Amino acid sequence: MSQEKIPVTVLTGYLGAGKTTLLNRILTEDHGKKFAVIVNEFGEIGIDNELIVDADEEVFEMNNGCICCTVRGDLIRIIEGLMRRKGKFDAILVETTGLADPAPVAQTFFVDADVQKETRLDAIVTVADAKFLSDRLKDAPEAKNQIVFADVILLNKTDLVSRAELEEVEARIRGLNPYAKLYHTKKCDIALDKVLDRHAFELDRILDLDPDFLTVEEHDHGHHDHDHGHDHHHHDHDCAPDCDHEDHHHAPKVLHDDEVKSVAIEIAGPVDPDLFLPWINEVVQRDGPDILRSKGILAFPNEPRRYVFQGVHMILDGDLQREWKPDEKPNSRIVFIGRKLKEKELREGFRACAAFQTA
Numbered sequence: 001m002s003q004e005k006i007p008v009t010v011l012t013g014y015l016g017a018g019k020t021t022l023l024n025r026i027l028t029e030d031h032g033k034k035f036a037v038i039v040n041e042f043g044e045i046g047i048d049n050e051l052i053v054d055a056d057e058e059v060f061e062m063n064n065g066c067i068c069c070t071v072r073g074d075l076i077r078i079i080e081g082l083m084r085r086k087g088k089f090d091a092i093l094v095e096t097t098g099l100a101d102p103a104p105v106a107q108t109f110f111v112d113a114d115v116q117k118e119t120r121l122d123a124i125v126t127v128a129d130a131k132f133l134s135d136r137l138k139d140a141p142e143a144k145n146q147i148v149f150a151d152v153i154l155l156n157k158t159d160l161v162s163r164a165e166l167e168e169v170e171a172r173i174r175g176l177n178p179y180a181k182l183y184h185t186k187k188c189d190i191a192l193d194k195v196l197d198r199h200a201f202e203l204d205r206i207l208d209l210d211p212d213f214l215t216v217e218e219h220d221h222g223h224h225d226h227d228h229g230h231d232h233h234h235h236d237h238d239c240a241p242d243c244d245h246e247d248h249h250h251a252p253k254v255l256h257d258d259e260v261k262s263v264a265i266e267i268a269g270p271v272d273p274d275l276f277l278p279w280i281n282e283v284v285q286r287d288g289p290d291i292l293r294s295k296g297i298l299a300f301p302n303e304p305r306r307y308v309f310q311g312v313h314m315i316l317d318g319d320l321q322r323e324w325k326p327d328e329k330p331n332s333r334i335v336f337i338g339r340k341l342k343e344k345e346l347r348e349g350f351r352a353c354a355a356f357q358t359a
Ligand SMILES: Nc1nc2c(ncn2[C@@H]2O[C@H](COP(=O)(O)OP(=O)(O)OP(=O)(O)O)[C@@H](O)[C@H]2O)c(=O)[nH]1
Pocket: 013, 014, 015, 016, 017, 018, 019, 020, 021, 022, 048, 097, 098, 127, 156, 157, 158, 159, 160, 185, 186, 187, 188, 293, 310, 311, 312, 317
């Protein structure tokens, strides 16, 4: 019996570009396929996972941490675990955080012998925010690598820009990556055969860009020491428990923006929408340029459904979604990701929205 390698699609793109929107579209479309989904998020209170549709698919969470640790640890471990249950799924989808450099993720599929035997990297699919990508290419190193490494690019949110703006951002993308297939989308509305089973990842092109891409094997497992002129900083977050920070200078080329931090806040119980909605509007109107991303899952008093809000800079979106499940605590959680976040003010502001103030 021939052993088909399992195709892996890596979904990447900067914060808020539409990765989860695409993932949910893939999972809910009627394709008869069974996916294993691996997600990796930035921000410690597990909101992203909860925003993935309630599909039959199992969702595996990669350790919330620096992707270079994740590559050495969680991703390999999860994939090895999945391989022991072969036949239960047809393909693997990996959604990276908006702050991930896709290079080390892609590398995993070539440098780890066990992973390589069983899987093939089908394509790196990058979702690009038509409204904000041009700005992020100027100040966020990860955003650039997400475009450079892409095999397929969804230039998403075309509804938010004019024709001229769209042409401008497309030209910027083409300047970085003339090879990728590029599609214009709204809400990542795309035929799935344009993103799945593409056989698109081209190692040769990547080796042209990064001749050291495969040299990891020559060193100790997962180590790779070369300098492309970018420093490797790490975020204000916890790396995997087994992460040896001293090793970071040996890690694969990783582009991080150490100014980007996250602030996660949780209230035990509901918030008052009449307090919360004006507050969040004011926060993003005032600090939107620095708040790259905000999102939350909230409980409102006497409301059986969860209120989910999403923000990208000053653009806010929110609605009541499914009901709280009996085993879920109806708490209210929000996370902000950005630069120069006013942490104290955000914490106090959110806490002041609690529906039932405790003394
Ligand atoms: N106007 C508009 N909004 C969109 C479009 N696609 C997605 N959005 C909205 O953009 C917000 C972010 O979308 P997500 O799919 O959560 O983005 P993401 O890339 O997964 O975000 P992170 O995981 O936080 O990096 C949500 O409010 C979406 O509803 C689009 O084409 N047009």
